[in-house]
Amino acid sequence: MNTGIPIQYFLILATIMFFTGVYGFLTRRNLITILMSVELILNSVNINFLAFNRYLYPNKLEGMFFSLFVIAVAAAEVAVAIAIIINIYRRFTTINVEDVNEMKF
Amino acid sequence: MDILTLFVVIPVLTITGILFLKDTRHVRLVSAFGMGLQLLLAAVLVFLYLSARHAGNTAEMLFIKDYLWFKSLNIHYAVGVDGISVAMIALTSLVLFAGIFASWEIEYLRKEFFISLILLSSGVFGFFISIDLFTMFLFYELAVIPMYLLIGIWGTGPKEYSAMKLTLMLMGGSALLLVGLLGIYFNSSPDGNLLTFNILEISKVVIPLPAQRLFFPLTFVGFGVLGALFPFHTWSPDGHASAPTAVSMLHAGVLMKLGGYGAFRVAIFLMPEAASELSWIFIILTSISVIYGAFGAIAQKDLKYINAYSSVSHCGLVLFAVLMMNKTAMDGAILQMISHGLITALFFALIGMLYGRTHTRMINEMGGLMKVIPFLSVCYVIAGLASLGLPGLSGFVAEMTIFVGAFQHPELFYRIVTILAVSSIVITAVYILRVVAILLLGPTTNEHFDHLTDAKWFEKISVVTLIGSVAAIGLAPFWLSTMIGTSLQPIVDRIIALNPF
Amino acid sequence: MASNQIMFILFAAMIIVFSVLTVTSRKILRAAVYLLFVLVSTSGLYFMLNYQFLAAVQLTLYAGGIVVLIIFSILLTSHISQKFESSGWKKNVFSAIAAITGAILSIITILDYKFSATTEAAKEVDMRLIGKSLLSVDYDGYVLPFEVISVLLLATMVAAIVIAKKSGPAKTQSPTLNQE
C-alpha cells in the first residue's frame, strides 16, 4: 500500500509538522493553543515511529506500540493540562502564558 | 553508646521531643531539661576525664570511638576528647544552659526557635568531639547554618542583611577551609598508604612543606573568619547586633571559639612548620585585631556593637596566642576561649535583658540604671570587670597566661608585638568603664526607667550560672589550666620537634 | 502516479496546511477545528501505513476525545469568537527562523541519510496479535508498559479531579465572566 512513497517523504512531513508545532509553541499566547501545538508535535513523532517501523523493521511491533502508548500518555497529559489550565484561569482570570510568570527569579 | 556520641544524641532527642509537643508553653521546659541533662553530662565527662587521667591513662585522646561511614574516601565518624575539648564542651553546655533561660520569653515561633538553637548546639558539640576532619567539617557547617534562620527570623534591626552577611562570610570561610582540609587529606600519607581524615593519624606523618605552605593559610584563614580575624571580622558586629539574645550568647560565646579551636587543632597542629614560617603575617593581623577591635569599641554607641568589637579584640588575642606556639601561650589561648566565651555570653545575656526593659541599646539613651535595676546592673559591672581583666575573674587568668606565654617567645619581634597586644588592656578598660559610667551610674535620665523591674527568676539562673563559672575559673584556675596543659603537651612536643627554635 | 501517492500527497498537504493554520489562526475555536483536521489526516496516514488499529485509536482518542476536551476547555475559558491580538512580530519572526532552521536542518539530515531497505517480510498486524502482545509477559510482550499506562491513567483522572476542584470559597468566580 505504501509502495512508491519513500520513507523520506514521511519523515519530511513529520519534520514540517513538528516544527510547525514548535513554532506554535513559541508564538501562541493562549495556553490551550500551546497545548494544541504540543499535540501537533506528538503526532509528528508518532508518524515517524510508524514510518520507521513499517519501512525498516516491518516484522517488529515496537514502533506501533510506542505510538499507542504515546497516544495514551497524550490523552492523560491533556486531561491534566486542561485541569491545570482551568485552575490557572480561576486564579489569574487569564490563560495568557505571558501573564502567568510567577515562577521567575 | 559511648558518652561522646551522647552529646550529639541528646540535642537530637530534645529536638524530637519538641517536635512532638502540642503545647508550645512546654517547649522551653523540655529544652531546659534537655540542656540541663547536657550540662550534667558535661560534668560527668569532666569527672570521667579527670579520673581517667588520674588513673594514669596517658593516651592523647580518650574515649575514642571510630566507625567507618564512607568507605571510598575513608571518612570515619571518629570521636575522642582531650582536656581541651572537654573544657570546650563544658563551656558550650554552660553557655547553652544559660542561653535557654535567657530566651525564656521568646513568643514568636517558640518551637522553631528552640529547635534551631539546639540544632546549632549539636553541631558545636559534634565539632568538639570529632577527630575526623571531614566529620568535624560537617558538624561545623551544621553549627553555622541554623544561625541564618535564628538571626533572620528572630533578630532585630536589619536582620536579613546581617543574617545574610554573616552566613555568606562564614560560608566563604568554609570554602577556604574545605580546600584546606582536602589539601591535608590528599597529603595525609606521603608514603602511599590509605589517605585519611583522622587527625591523630595525620599528626603522625609530616605533610610535605610545599603543601603546608599552601594549605596552612587556607585552613587558618578559613577558621580565622569564624574567629573574627582582621579583616574578616565585619560579620561579627552586624550579626551580633541583629541576633536575638541567646543567639548572640552562643555565637560569641561558643561559635567564635570554633575558629580558635580549629585554627589550633587543625591548622597549627597538623602543619606546624608552615605555621611557624608564616606566623609573622598572622601575628600582625591578629595584633591588629586586638588593638583595632578595642579602639573600634570605644567609638560605638550601640551596646551590642561595643561588645562585638570587644569580641573581635578578645578573639584576636586567642589567635594571637595560638600563633605564639608555646605551651603557655596556647594554654592561655584555650583559657581565653573559655573565659571570653563565658564573659561575652554573660554580656549578651545582660544586654538582652536590658533591651527587653528599656527597648533601646543606645548607651546615650540610657543612664542611671543602677538605682532602678540593681541586680542586673551589678552583674553588668561584674561582667565588665571580668572583661577588662580583673584578678579573681576568669579574664585575668587567661590574659596573663597569654601575655606571659607570648613574652617567652625567643624572637624580639614577637615580644614587641606582645607588648602592643598587652596595651589593649588599657583600651579595654576605657570602653568598659565608659559604658558602665554612662549606662548604669549617674542620675536616672529617663523617667520611664523608674518603673523597670529587676531580673526575673529565669534571668537570674542564666546570669548566676555564668558569673559563677567566671568567678570559679578566676579564683581557682589551676585545675583547668593543668587539665589543658597536660593535653597540650603532646601537641607542643610535636610543634617543637618540627620547629627547633 | 499511483493512487497511494496521490493519497499521500493529499494527506500531507492537508496536514501541513491545517497544521500551519492551527498555529496561526486568530480564533481559538477554529484552531481547534483545524487541529481536528490534522489529526484525522494523520490517522489517514496510519491507514496508509497499514496500522488500522492505531488509526482507529487515533480517530477515537485524539480526534474524538482530546479535541473535544480541548473545545470544552475553550468554551470554559474564552469567548467563542474571541480573537487574540497577535504576538509581537519580533517573537514571530525569531520563532519562525528557529523553526525553519530546525526544519531545514532536519530535512537535510533526512535526505543525506541512506536508509537501508529491509528485505524482511512484513508482519501482519491484526487485532489478535496486538492483544496478545499487549498482555504477553514474554520477551517482546508489553504487559508492563500496559499496566504502567493504566496506573497513569488512573492517576491522571484523580489528579484532574483534584486540580480542577474548586479549592476554596474565596475563588468562586464565574469562569466565563471577567474576561477582559
Place this chain on the structure above:
Amino acid sequence: MINFSYTIWILLLPFLMFLLLGLAGHKYFPKLSGLIGTGGLAVITVLSYITAFKYFFTSEKVEGAYQKITAFNITWLQLTDKLHIDLGVLLDPISVMMLVMITTVSLMVHIYSLGYMKGEKGFERFFAFLSLFSFSMLGLVLATNIFQMYIFWELVGVSSFLLIGFYYQKPSAVRASKKAFIVTRFADLGFLIGILILSFNTRTFDFITLTDPAGAAIAQGGGIAFMGLSVMTWSMIFVFMGGVGKSAMFPFHIWLPDAMEGPTPVSALIHAATMVVAGVYLVARMFPIYAFSAPAALDVVAYVGAFSSLFAAVIACTQTDIKRVLAYSTMSQIGYMMLALGVSGYGGHAGLGYMASMFHLFTHAMFKALLFLGAGAIIHAVHTNYMTEMGGLRKYLPITHMTFLIACLTIAGIPPLSGFFSKDEILAAAFHNNKLLFAVEYAVAGLTAFYMFRLYFSIFWGKDTHYHHTPHEAPATMTIPLIVLAIGSVFTGLIPFNELVTSDGKVFETELELIVAIPSVLIGLLGIGIAFVMYRKESEIPDKLAATFKYGYKWAYNKFYMDELYLFVTNKIIFRYISEPVAWFDRHIVDGTMNAIASVTQNVSFRIRGFQSGQLQKYAFVFVTGAIMLAILFIYLWK
C-alpha cells in the same frame, strides 16, 4: 622557727567578710553590716599586732638581720616550667610594718565610718567595699611574688574605683572613679610590661629570689642593653611606672584630687594612708634590684619623687577645697618617700633613705589619716568642702580642732612630733647624696608648713562665718579615731625604725643631724609664721599676693592645666583621632570592601536573572535554539 601560717587568715578574713556583706548584707542585716565589718577588721588588727610582735621580737635573726619568711604559699597558676603565680604570705620587716599600719588606720577608719556613714544609702555596700579593699591591700603587702602583687594591685585599683564612685548617682563621682581607674590602669600597663621583661630575663616572679643581693637574678640582669640602658633598667623603669600611677606621682597624679569625690573615710584610708603608698612599697620591695642592677632607674625614682613633691606643694598653696589641699599634700609627701628611696643605697648607713622612706610612710599614714578624718568631721559639721566658706570653727569643734592642729604641726615637722623625725631622716639622706634634691625638699618643707597652716587658720580662725545650722562636734564614733590617731601621730616618731625596718634587715646607727634638723624646723616655723600673718585674721595679703603673681597663681590654681592636657589627649586624640577613624575605617573600608564584593555579585546576578523571566515561551525558545545550535555543532562542525 615560729609558725606564722595563721597569717593566711589575715588575708582570708576580709575576703570572707566581703563575700558575706556583699552577697547577703543588703538583704539580711543592712544595719549590722558596719559592726560586722568593724569587728572583723578588729580581729585582723589583733592578728597583725601579734604577728608584728612575734616577728620583730621573737623570731630568730640570722647574722643580725631579719629574715624574709614565707609563711604560706600555694601555686595558683603554673605558667611555664619555671614561672608560676603563687599566692601566699611573705613576712619581712616592711610587710609587717605595712601590716600594722594598714590595719591600724583601717580599723580607725572603720570605726569612724560607723558614725560618718550612718544612715547613708548603701551602708552595707560601703563596708563590703572596705572589706574588699582591706583584703586587696593586705594581699598586696603580703605578696610573695611580683605577680601576686600585680593581682592585688589591680584589686586595690578596682576597690578604689568602687569606693570613689560610691555616690554613683553623682556625675562628678562617676567621672572621678572612671578617671582614677583608667589612669592607674595605664600605669599598671607599665607595671605589667615591666614584670614581663623582668620575668623573661630572670625566669622567676618570686621576691625572695629576685631581691636576694647575692642571687642570680641581680647578678645576671644588667647585661643586655637596649637603647643605652640595660634591660634590667628598662624593666625597673616600667615597674616604677606602675608605682607612679598608684602613688599619684607626676605625671599620673591627676586622678588623686578628683578621687576626693569619694566619701571622706575612703579618702583617708585609701587615698592618703594606704593605697597611694603602694608605689613606694613596690619600689621598697624591689629595692635591691634597683640598687644593684638598675641605678639609673633609681635616679628616675628620685627625680620623679622630688618633682612631684614640689609640684604638688605649689598647687596645694592655691586650692580652696580642703580635701584637695590634703590630696596635693599627700602627693607631695609621697614624693618625699620616693625621693628618699631614690637617694638611698643598700645596706648599713647607706640605706638611710630606705629606712627614712619607710619611717615617713608609717608616720604619714597616721597624721594624714588624721587630717582627712578631721576634714571629714569638719565637712560633716558645715556641709561644704570649701575653706572660703569656713572660719572660726575652733569654738564649735574643739576635739577636731585640737587633733587637726596636732596633725598640722606633725606634717610641718615640728619636734617632737613624729613627722619631724621621719622628715628629718629623709632630708638627711638627701643631704648626703644629692644637694639639688635636698634643696628642693627643703623648700617643699617650708611650703608644706605654709599650706597646712593656711588650711588650719582658714578653717578654725579667720573670719567668723555665719552658718545655717550651728556646727556641732561629731559623735564619739568619729572623735575616738581622731584621738587615737592623734596619739599615734605624736608618738610614732619614737619607734626605732633603724633597728626594725632597714634595707638589709640589719640594725644601723642613726643620730639626729642637727645641721639638717635645725634649718628644717626653722623653715617649718617660717611657713607657719607666714600663714599666721596671712590667714589668722581676714586680710588683704593673700589677694594682693595672688594679684602680684597673677600668672603663676592662675597656673597653680588650675593645677598647671594637667587635667586639660589629659582631656585633650583622651578626648581629642584617642577618641576623635583614633577611635572614631578606626570605627569609620571599619564600617566603610573593611566592611565596605565586603559589602562591595557582595553588591558586585548581586548586580551581576540581577543581570543574569533577566534570563529567568518566568516566560515559558522564552525558555522554550532558548531551548529550541540551543538544541538546534547543538545539532549544527555536532553534525556539521564537530565531525
